[in-house]
Amino acid sequence: MPVDFESPRFRQLLQQLSDEPCPDVPDAWPGDQLAQMAAAGVTTWDAPHEFGGLDLSSVEMLTGLQHLASACLVSTFVLTQRSAAVRRIATSSCVAARERLLPGLVAGTTFATVGISHLTTSGQHLARPQVQVVPAADGFVLTGLAPWATGATQADVLITGGTLQDGTEILAAVPTDREGVQVAEPVQLLGLNASQTGSVRLDNVHVAHEEVLHGPVERVMQQGTGGGAGSLGTSALAVGATRGMLTRMEAELQRRPDLCEFANPLSADCEQLESEIKAAAQGSHPAGDAAVEQIRRRANSLVLRTAQSWLAVTKGAGYVAGHPAERAVRESMFFLVWSCPQPVLAANLRELSCVDKS
Ligand SMILES: Cc1cc2nc3c(=O)[nH]c(=O)nc-3n(C[C@H](O)[C@H](O)[C@H](O)COP(=O)(O)OP(=O)(O)OC[C@H]3O[C@@H](n4cnc5c(N)ncnc54)[C@H](O)[C@@H]3O)c2cc1C
Secondary structure, eight states: OOSOTTSHHHHHHHHHHHHSOOOSSTTOOOHHHHHHHHHTTGGGTTSOGGGTOOOOOHHHHHHHHHHHHHHOHHHHHHHHHHHHHHHHHHTOSOHHHHHHHHHHHHHTSSOEEEEOGGGTTTTTTOSSOSEEEEEETTEEEEEEEEEEEETGGGOSEEEEEEEOTTSOEEEEEEETTSTTEEEOOOOOOSSOGGGOEEEEEEEEEEEEGGGEEEEEETTGGGSSOOOOTTOHHHHHHHHHHHHHHHHHHHHHHHHOGGGHHHHHHHHHHHHHHHHHHHHHHHTOOTTGGGHHHHHHHHHHHHHHHHHHHHHHHHHHHHHSTTOHHHHHHHHHHHHHHTTOOHHHHHHHHHHHHTTTOO
């Protein structure tokens, strides 16, 4: 394995991330945590070799994400949005964009994020595309709203896209200081506020041909660019966050062994999902292609159940603002809404409403 997750350096990174959590307020930003990750080489994990990256296999990448999420969910979530941007750039046939953008992203000196949910999960019931694209002499012009972009306030580049009149779509790397790009103030969230998530309005934003990463093509998000909504990466974060909670619950269990009756099944489920994520990434999961969706559904269920169990065992003390259990409950809810494909959401709703019980 090119990354030794048991090495003292990586263990020290996890300890730092876990010991110094980013405050959960909208004007916080996990800049220190991201810098610590970059110093430990994490920003090289997802990039191609030709740009100094390690180009980790998906199993290694998912293992790394689980470790990081167990230590600090918000900074790991921000990292995944940067990774999604890196992946879209790295898989582009546009050599100029790769050469311009990847070196800084690998070094951790620049930051990019994605505002792509309007092409996958957001506003899918709306008749009109949320970002409209028209061809121009030397590129395209984008107008509309990317409703969600994590860390756009901090980003040098936003990977976003839109829909042309003929229904085809493009994805482009748009500098955030480009004329017409308006990054909104981050919205106040139930949790993960330090992700500085908000919308980005595009008002006649011009992108040149060498800024177009993919398309025009139908369903640009499904063009082999990897890691779509509900991917194994999203489950890795839920399972990693669960592992982190179980580890922090450990101290409570030492004092109150009777609680093991409840914690042990959660721990067993967590272990099972950790191994299923690995199997699915290796292509050896018995459920085949259906595994990704099944895993995300169960990972959502597990992270919610674990957070609420932790709150229950910490009782009133855990309900006081600032206790890690109350934060975990709020953060676990994120998985119900983030990059959650409709069938996964429907299955989670069936579980919550107990319709499958009979
Ligand atoms: C903290 C956070 C960070 C995120 N970061 C990013 C990011 O960095 N990049 C990115 O691309 N995305 C990001 N997302 C977006 C995320 O992946 C999902 O796309 C998003 O949560 C989906 O919610 P939505 O409100 O946009 O969905 P929508 O489907 O647009 O729903 C919005 C509203 O529309 C109505 N509605 C929905 N469906 C129907 C229907 N069938 N009929 C009638 N009305 C309906 C409901 O009132 C609903 O509340 C983030 C989300 C969160 C919460």
